[in-house]
Amino acid sequence: MSDLSNQTKAAGEDRHALVRKGLARRHRTEWLFRAAGLTAVILALGFVAILFTTIVSKGLPAFQQAYISANVQFDPELLNLDPAPERQAGQSQADFQAQSFAWQRELAMLNWNALVEASLRDLLPIGFEIDSRQLLSIVETSERHRLREMFVADPSLLGQTVPVEMLASANVDNWLKGTINRELGDAQQQLSAPARQLADEFYENGVIHMGFAWALLTNVDSRSAPASAGLAGAFMGSLYMLLIVIVLAVPIGVASAIYLEEFAPKSRLTDFIEVNINNLAAVPSIVFGLLGAAVFINYFRLPLSAPLAGGLVLTLMTLPTIIIATRAALKGVPQSLRQAALGLGASRSQMVFHHILPVTFPSILTASIIGVAQALGETAPLLLIGMNAFVAQIPTSPMDQATALPVQIFLWNGNENRNFFEARTSAAIMVLLGLMISLNAIAIFLRTYLERKK
Amino acid sequence: MNQVLTSRSALEMSATHSKDALASHQTVRTPDPDAHPSRLRADGVSVFYGDKQALFDVSIDIPEKSVSALIGPSGCGKSTFLRCINRMNDTIEGCKVTGDITLDGQNLYDGNLDVVELRARIGMVFQKPNPFPKSIFENVAYGPKIHGLARNKTDLEEIVVTSLQKAGLFEEVKDRLHSPGTGLSGGQQQRLCIARAMAVGPEVILMDEPCSALDPIATAIIEELIDELRSNYTIVIVTHSMQQAARVSQKTAFFHLGKLIEEGPTEAIFTNPREKRTQDYITGRIG
Amino acid sequence: MNSLMIAAILLVLLGLAYQVGWSRSRALATSGGGRFHSRFHYHGALVAIWAVAPAALILGLWALFGQTVSASYVQSLLPVELVSAGGNPLATAISRVRALASGYGVAGEVADYEAAAADALARFQLIVTLIVVGSAAACGILALLFARRRITPRLRARNQVERAITLLLVACSAIAILTTVGIVASLVSEAIRFFTFVNPLDFFFGTVWNPVFSSTGGGSGRYGLLPLLWGTTMIAIIAMLVALPIGLMTAIYLNQYAPRGVRAVVKPIVEILAGIPTIVYGFFALTTVGPFLSGFGAMIGLDIRGTSALTAGLVMGIMIIPFISSLSDDILSQVPTSLRDGSYGLGATQSETIRRVLLPAALPGIVGAFLLAVSRAIGETMIVVLAAGNSPVLRANPLEPTSTVTVSIVNQLTGDTDFTGPQSLVAFALGLTLFVITLCLNVVALYIVRRFREQYD
Missing domain, CATH: 1.10.3720.10 (MetI-like)
Incomplete structure (x- = not known):
């Protein structure tokens, strides 16, 4: 009996020694496994962080947008047009629509660009030479439509001069924000040299300034006028x-x-x-x-x-x-x-x-x-x-x-x-x-x- | 941290005494002249779950190569105390143990002690049979494998077979060692768990109500097994059945509301309890 | 007759009928009619159902078929030669007559027959509307009166109302089935039409994908599925190589190691990844990951294209991480703690317990989660549309652009809904292939997961 018990005790001590021998290795494995788990968590959190930081850092600048403060004169000479048609008694809805469309077309044919250009020319630094196309390239193309809509909404604007905050074109926005490489040669630039120079000068004297990009939230999508594209x-x-x-x-x-x-x-x-x-x-x-x-x-x-x-x-x-x-x-x-x-x-x-x-x-x-x-x-x-x-x-x-x-x-x-x-x-x-x-x-x-x- | 708390425990003890004068905290002890020497001792063990104290200042000697039973009504802290002995409470978040438990004079809550090594020396069998979803062989081989006890395959097979034999299960399962352990009956599963615990070669086996989920016949077999095992192992068993405690144990400790009320030779506790609450419990007045 | 008005009338009818039923039953009860089986509001509801159901049915039928009826009526008024010519002129004529009849008028001269037809149509519409609304109202009121007469103390109004509710609920659940039927029917029928143009063998085993858009239709273009299937597989493999280790280890760490506080913070953050729209991942892949990878490749002397299987697969893997981690987390939580305790009680370390007990026990569930994730990777569209490079060529190098089944569906069908040629119909054959593959994966995965759950319930 006691012999057997001694035997087991001896076997027990033997086993005990074996357990001890393996301990260091096992704890190392434990540590490695735990570290692997922690690494996985850190990676997962890191992905969340990278995803959000890249998107926010890329997206934040787009909430700021270049505006041009100008005074637009609704020049009667440029805007000679009959008043908007009104529906006559006995006229069918379809006829009236057709008439309205004709009027709208006539309205659209007016030279709204000339209004925009005139307002910009007023702001040019003394002695600054720039042709029409280049001058207009700093304003977003949607702005002439905006002037038109202002006029339709309020025909009494005719002959008046009102301050308008116009959206600068996307190219100006890029140029000023530096999202386009300023060192590139003329051939690779979207804006001509005078237009770039003008944009810089306007930005310096405050005619062009950065403001919250309301267009992003309040406008609809636009293909021809990127700066006015909205959600x-x-x-x-x-x-x-x-x-x-x-x-x-x-x-x-x-x-x-x-x-x-x-x-x-x-x-x-x-x-x-x-x-x-x-x-x-x-x-x-x-x-x-x-x-x-x-x-x-x-x-x-x-x-x-x-x-x-x-x-x-x-x-x-x-x-x-x-x-x-x-x-x-x-x-x-x-x-x-x-x-x-x-x-x-x-x-x-x-x-x-x-x-x-x-x-x-x-x-x-x-x-x-x-x-x-x-x-x-x-x-x-x-x-x-x-x-x-x-x-x-x-x-x-x-x-x-x-x-x-x-x-x-x-x-x-x-x-x-x-x-x-x-x-x-x-x-x-x-x-x-x-x-x-x-x-x-x-x-x-x-x-x-x-x-x-x- | 332990050292600090132990040195404080004397102070705390007196404080608890004055607060709780009626329900005296002094454990009633009946010495047993025939008892085996004790290698496992608990001294002033208290356990807290968060702010709640579950165990109050328990001190007891566990004699080796015999069965000690922890009895008491449910929620009295007997399982909590058992789980302190191999530090299973470590796996519960917010659980804090103060006081000393020593095995061969070494404090189990010493910061330098490796809990993995400790659990290889102090095995545990749980309330519900919990075989791993592996084969019978793999269940028993699990411990030796993780601890690196077998040098080769024959070694491992020998350990598995011996352990199953010791657990009295080998004859029943020898021709299906590689079928899943979960396919056995409840009693067989529990014996498998006992074999699994023995395969690591522990000195102490803790059993937490090992028969509570079993039918009477399976219970009887396990009880016989426990009786056989005590010649080689120190066994601490928690049981809610007083008959079981009387049948299998040499020493009995009665817990009530987180306190160790009375401990002594099983016979003495059952035939001649000295403390009123022990008597009430044994006669079925509290439970 | 506009639909708002109809809805308003129905609502009024509903309220009226409810009121009638309620007050009638109440009046009966107070005048000593005996103990009522159902409470008054059930009688009200029952009368309301009776009154509204027939009226709604008539109006619904008219809404569905009214246009067809009136179109054929207009056709009967138009000159025979115009009708027999059919096509665009006929459609124009019908819409002109309708515009005239509605009083909106048309631009330009109105032909005599148009004016006459418009007059007739206007009269016809008025009469039909009156008939429809009248009959609906009559039916409603008749049914209301009938239902009101039925009210007696013993009428089991509550049971009948509940049966109506149950019917409604059944109808709602049927929609899920109808959706599946719709998917299968539309995919199969259009795919069969595609296979009248292209031999199924050429489709399933063809190695060249080159669907030429041309007006001649017929034989032009090659529709080999294999390059697309290969691209899909390659990207899914890369995605799983990223997602499985990270997702699984994240789940293990959060489930087993992390303190409760850390878990409570990290888990929702990782799950944010699951809620991000795939288009955002696509953009991220295209603008950030792609350039980064090709820059990195240049650094170590590898030619990695910005849009490639690697880019798409990597980003898709990131997308799938939370999917794997939260499913695995659930599954690990379902493994009973008793197994964990058993292993710890034997002196196993935490990682031994996880690797040798928890993971084997959770394996079926994790395999299920894995298969679901694969199915998701295969069906993912926007990331690959933007970042895979759209180059449907059979090649093994993941650093080169590739294409997938989903990308080709988008390419073939976007902007074209005139399903006449194989160029657009092929999208349905591809869709069918995709559906069958994901269906198999899903069914197997869901079966495994379900069995796993039952095991530990």
Whole structure:
């Protein structure tokens, strides 16, 4: 007996020595493994940091833009034009429209450039020689349209001289911000030598100054006038689509989650629906775009590029996300609450609508907002239903042609004027991310607020 | 840090005494002349989970090569104390242990002590059988492998077979050593866990209610096994069953509300408890 | 008749019917009609459903088919030769007649037959609108009266209302199924049309992708899938090489090592990456990562193109990190602590416990997460559109530009919805391929993950 015990004791000490021998190596491995984990975390955080810093550092300058302060004289000699037509009694709407168009055309034919040029010539330093084309190249081409619109809105401007803050052209903006290499020769510069010199002189004497780029937020996209290109149209397009997603995806998603979780019998069919929904959530978004192109556009003949079609595609895409999240929220409600409600004689739907839904409301709301935010950032499916069209007007209904914020980013990214649009695109990304972050922040805020109230 | 706290524990002890005069903190001890010598001792151990104190100033000697049972109502701190012995409480965030636990005079809470080495010397068997999702062989081989105890494959096989034999499981599983350990019955799983613990060659085995998830027959087999093992191992077992404590242990310690109320030879505790609360518990008045 | 007005009328009908049902049942109850089975508002709701459902059905049918009906009516009014000619002139004529009938008028001379047709159409529209709205209203009111008469104390109004609600809920869940059916049907039917132009064998096993856009259609262009599939695979492999180690180690560190405070801060920050739109990643790849890689390549003497499989794969990997890390984190959390304790109790170090116990136990779940991530990488579009270089050539070098299935779908279909030639139809064949591949991955992955969850429930 004691012999055996001595033996085990000896064996134990032997083992003990072996354990000791391996300790240093094992602790080294432990340290390495832990370091690898920490490295991974640091890398992941580093990616977030790099992504945000590059985008912000590229995008911030685009929120500042060069303006030219000038006094524009609405010269009656240049602007000789009949007053705008008014609809006569008995005239059909169509005739009136035709007449209006004719007037508009006449209006557009006026030499608005001359107005712009005259106002700039007033500002030229004494003795500065520059030809018209070069002089006009420092102003964005959209500004003559702006003068025209000012005049249409207020015909009494005729003959007056008013101060106008005109957008400097994108080339001037590049030149002053140094986004284009100043050392390059004439051949590679977008602006002619006198125009560059003028821009510098104007910048020095304060005629050209940097101001907040309102155009970025309030204007629609523009091809001919990059400096006036803005996100307003894309924003409205996205807004319409989001409204459609909110109106359709949220109620339908919550309703089907309620059905599947609270009413549906556990059968093969519900199992199949569950697998189907989980799978739909993982189907590539571009496949939804194909569905939209084939069904909504080609079969139902919905208008191409319309937020309606885009909204429907995004609705179908967001549905599974909302269903899954809502089901998870419903699953989290303790069974005892259900039994308590049913035990008091409540019917199944009374139980759901009076007891379960109020409890899960904060989570459902959060899930919906996050789903909607995801839809806001989606690009690929929208390309397939023509939402990458160039749209120069703010859409006024979901049936109008429109584009969306992420698609606008895609379009700007492809613009040839890289010097100017790289910053603008980053700025657009900042706007998009800002919107998404605020949506998420609202979701988090609402959840904490509603849960505290309970 | 430990040193500081230990030196303070005397002060604290008197403070607790005055505050808690009615429920006297003095552990009632019945010495056992036949007891084996103790290599494992606890001295003034207190445990805190965050701000909450779970264990108050526990001191006890654990005799070697015998079974010591920790009994008491649930939540009394007996499991907490058990988990202090091989520092399993380290894995719980916010858990703080003060006082000394020594094995062969070495403080287990000494900063220089390697917890990995400690746990190789003090093994543990848990409440619910927790075989790894691996084969029976791999389950037992796990410890020797990580500690590098086997020089070669035959060595490893020998350790596995011996451990399974010691745990009385070998005959039942010898023809399916490579099927998953989770496929065994509850009692077999628990014996597998015991074999797994023994494969590392510990000196002390801690058992945390090892039979609470088992049926009576499996329990009886494990109890027999514990009785056999005590000739070679120091065993500390936490149990909520007084009969089990009476059947398997030589020494019994009764915990109540985080305090060690009474300890002594099992026979003495069960037949002649000196403390009122021990008596109440044993006769079923508190539980 | 505008839709807002219709909606308003329906709403009024709804409110009225509810009120009628509610007050009727209440009146019955107070006049001693006995104990009511259902409460008054259920009677109100039931009457409202009865009243609105038929009216809404009639109006809905009119909204769907009204345009077709009126178009064929206008056609019947137009000269025969114009109708038989069809095409654009007919469409123009119809819209002119409609414009005239609506009182908007048309520019230019109005032909006699146009004026006559417009008059007739205006009358027709007025009559039809009256009929439709009238019949809708009549049906609604009849149904309302009928439902009102049904109100008795014993009427199980609540049960009937609930059945209606359940029906509505079922209809909502059916939409998910319909979506899948729609996807499969549209992809398959258009793909079949594509295969009437191009031999399926040439498509699936062709090694040249060169879809020439030409008006002649037919035989021009080569539609070999393999270069695209290879590009997709290569980029997905690079992405997973980046995402799997970083994502998994991040999950392990946050789940096992990091103190609670660190975890609470780092986890949401990493998950920000998951919420960033893919177009942003594409832009990041194109303007930052691409130039950086090619600069780096130049430094070490490697020719790395700015837009290449490497650029796209790297950035896609970054995008997938949070996907892997949060799924793995969930899965690691689901491994019971008893296993961890068992390993620690034997003296294993933390990394031994993780590598030898936790990871093997979590392996099925992690494989599932991995497959889902692969499916995501394969279906990702915007990053590759911008950063992969759009060069559908079969080549093994990841430092060269490449192209993927998704890029080609975008290229072939953007701006073209006249699905007549193989140039645009091929997008659906590609879409079908993509759908089938991701479907297989998803189903297998979801099955594995589900089995894993059940194992530890």
